Amino acid sequence: MGNGLRERWRINAMRTIQERALDLFDARGFDAVTIEEIAAAAEVSPSSVYRYFGTKEGLLVADEFDSMSQETLEGILDVNDPVGSLLRAVVKYEATAEQTPQRRVRYFFKVPSVRMAACAALDRASQRIAPMLVTSGGMTTTQARVAANALVFGYFAALEQWYLDGGADPIAKYVDDGMQPLRGLWPTPDEA
Structure with missing residues (x-):
């Protein structure tokens, strides 16, 4: 099995497990469901x-x-327009999403342990992005760390507002609006 096929199989397996987990969480509540029950519902082992x-x-x-590989991330993130890159990624995600993300996202803001896990994942994302901002030559290490955190946690704040408002409008609308204060850090290329 080639790497591409293996990767697609892994991603499909992960999505199936996530879907079965969401079915159980929605029916019984996050805390009432065990990993073993999720595994049984997804027809995989707990391991x-x-x-x-x-x-x-x-x-x-x-x-x-x-x-995501670092190479892929570098292809997505335009260090001269990180806000625009984020917005384009959100628009692309929304266009290809098989379902509304609200089903999954609501747990980010309703279950404290899930929120903590989301924040840890955002911190890891920030740690991957910051060196790219330094390498571009425009920021010191400290500036890049602050800017990367502003970008990823700004996205999370926009996502939370989208959720609180009922999730009817596109997430990209909230990201675009929420990221306006960061445009001072990164003017769009046509503003520069």
Whole structure:
């Protein structure tokens, strides 16, 4: 089995596990469901669930970004327009999402342990982005760390507002609006 096929199989398996987990969480509540029950519903072993997600909270916060190669990330993130890059990624995600993310996202803001796991994942994302901002030559290490955190946690704040407002409008609308204060850090290329 080639790497591309193996990777697609892994991603499909992860999505199936996440869907079965969401079915159980929606029916019985997050805290009432065990990894063993999720594994049984997804027809995989509990060790597979742990291998793919690490924790029950990881089932909800894991996405393609976590396993994205640095090369792919560098192709997505324009260091001269990180806000625009983020917005384009959100628009692309929303266009290809098989379902509304609200089903999964609501747990980010309703279950404290899931929120903590989401914040840890965002911190890891920030740690991957910051060196790219330094390498571009425009920021010191400290500036890049602050800017990367502003970007990823700003996204999370916009996502939370989207959720609190009922999730009817596109997430991208909230990201675009919420990121306006960061445009002072990174003017769009046509403003520069």
